[in-house]
Amino acid sequence: MRLTLFVFLVIGIIACSKEQSGEPAYKNPELSAEERAKDLLSRMTLQEKVAQMHCVWNDKAKFLLDTAGHFDVEKARKNFKNGLGQVGRPSDTKGGLDAYQTAVLTNAIQKYFVEETRLGIPVFYHEECLHGHAAKGATSFPQPIGLAATFNPALVENIFTLVAKEARLRGTHQALSPVVDVARDPRWGRVEETYGEDPYLAGEMGVAAVKGFQGDGSFKSGERVVATLKHMAGHGWPEAGNNIAPANISERVLREVFFYPFKQVVQRAQPGSLMASYNEVDGVPSHANKWMLRDILRGEMGFNGYVVSDYYAVRELADREGLFGNSVAANGDEAAKLTIEAGVNIELPEIDCFRNLDSLVQHKIIAESLIDELVVKMLEYKFRMGLFENPYVDPDKAKAFIGSEENRKLAHEAALQTITLLKNDNKVAPLARDKVKHIAVIGPNANRILLGGYSGEPTFYTTVFDGIKQKAGDKIKVSYSEGCKITTTSGWSQDKVAVPTVEEDRRQIKEAVALARTADVIVLAIGQNEQVSREAWSKEHMGDRTTLDLVGRQDELIDAMVATGKPVIAFVFNGSPLSFNNLVKKVPAIFECWYIGQETGNAVADVLFGDYNPGGKLPITFPRSVGHVPAYYNYKPAARRGYLFDDVSPLYAFGYGLSYTTFEVSAPVLSNAAIKIGDSVQVSVAVQNTGTIAGDEVVQLYIRDKVSSVTRPVKELKDFKRIMLLPGQQKTVKFTIAPEKFSFYDINMAWTTEPGEFDIMVGNSSRDQDLKHVLLTVNR
Incomplete structure (x- = not known):
């Protein structure tokens, strides 16, 4: 206790002495990121705050670069005297820069903001990192839908650890990944960006990806980046399979299916950022949805990062020329007001609807306290990333590592x-x-x-x-x-x-x-x-x-x-x-x-x-035809009654996949045949390679609540393990079913576990013929 008090006293003395010597508190690395951000915010003018909510992407050619694509300091002085929040995708300058060139450019731009603006606030660079940094020379991995097919979260974490390093060495601070949308319509063109149709699988892969991007969240190594969870929410089930179309989803389905992976990732991996989705739910576009972004995301889930807009989505609340408008705002200013009140911290990718924020505050249309709330969190992450002490990267290191033979x-x-x-x-x-x-x-x-x-x-x-x-x-x-x-x-x-x-x-x-x-x-x-x-x-x-x-x-x-x-x-x-x-x-x-x-x-x-x-x-069902859509495996009991002249079953089922060898999965065994609500139970199966070739098998655990106050899916994935077995080898796979895996939103929309019988199914796909059963009783 005395040691703790002494440490705090020393830190306080250092902070006071630096402040007295003319060094502001926000420049003191001994203080926490939160303390430094609050101090910096207190010193900022309204215009400097608003600048942190601005980003440039294609417009960097107009506002920051010369005709050859090099940094133009005079343009920067003219356009960004109050600073700038983010620059989008510096690697795509002039059709694409290699690792060395990108690092040189990011350093040059950063030097202006750190050394020439009044408060020296570094700029953040964001990049696309869906399955590798989307840049010239970077290592390219399978699309997320393919990574989901591995059923291997450890592999996914290793992949995005490497992706983060390749991106960070070029100067990147934020990756616009991972996508944890649950893909329920195979007609939708963005299925490849997702981890498939199952919320549990998407959640596990999302947690792994964010841990890869962010590590322990300290960013001290200089090799990690802020992850951006995408896109909240309902984006993966658009009307008629049309991208950004309305998601006609009930609150129960929204919570149990589409919110689920976001909640898992937020609570277990603490992503620094999240992107709102283009679509609407129940008539409210996500970028204007206070209930979704404030009550659910920040309130119920406990999200403690910052929300970025999807590209041009703020403008789409009003009317986006040549495309469409949601018409919940009459113009850009109204769109900005709705977005900020919903809790979106920054507009991407260009300075558009947020352009007049200072005027909207001055005319009391938007409260400055809202601006403060949204800006301080972004400042905090700039401190967390260590940019005030180490704003630059080494172009030679970038050149040596990125896209290397070793990778x-x-x-x-x-x-x-x-x-x-x-x-x-x-x-x-x-x-x-x-x-x-x-x-x-x-x-x-x-x-x-x-x-x-x-x-x-x-x-x-x-x-x-x-x-x-x-x-x-x-x-x-x-x-x-x-x-x-x-x-x-x-x-x-x-x-x-x-x-x-x-x-x-x-x-x-x-x-x-x-x-x-x-x-x-x-x-x-x-x-x-x-x-x-x-x-x-x-x-x-x-x-x-x-x-x-x-x-x-x-x-x-x-x-x-x-x-x-x-x-x-x-x-x-x-x-x-x-x-x-x-x-x-x-x-x-x-x-x-x-x-x-x-x-x-x-x-x-x-x-x-x-x-x-x-x-x-x-990681997703293959339907026999487009007429079989939707075809996801975790359907409700009345959903697959059959078709005239056709088979109702899928062409290939979720979780299905063969091997050059064969495997035998035993009947599951419970540690207890009956448990009380709130207790966990262990399920064990013996898995044997019965063939002549070594191979991997993915053992999958599904659960069904047999009688419940609202209808439940016929089965739901609740765990899985990928194991390797030599010919003839046998391993025991154990799953621990935690209490929350029995829970759902009941007739009163309360998250609960109801007593009764649960069908526990273990096998190597979601098909009935590939699963073996045991009955568990849950008592009050």
């Missing part, structure tokens, strides 16, 4: 763990090297860069064709034919999407058939590309779909390949589920790859030749 190992491992085997009739895969002399690699995705949305330009990339050719060596001939095209254009960010003519495709299919007839086996690379399922952000840039079928003449290509009589092994690359019924019916071996990053070809080759045994599982 490829983790990207390769992530790609391998993502690949999911859906079908393997007659054990067509893996290929035996001594039995194959000629492989025909065919398809529109066989020799194409496939990274998906929000991607950078990795230093390394291997196509499917190149990876197989390299792995095959000199003894196996590997040939390539495109077969047909998905689109004749390319580029996720490009507005234009053009498709080939029937004549062009059929000519290419004929060429592919001629090649295939000379080969021993056909490797077919098909699916989507970055243009046909993506974020739709304007009328000229669409990305949502009305069909889940393969685009173009890919089914014709499949038919032609099967007709040759040669064995066909398909690798499917895509950002969202596909209803590839023809493929499933006719092709004996199918691998779901999603977009697996820069090591695509190397990972595919390892799996094809059996150097790696695939163990991924589907």
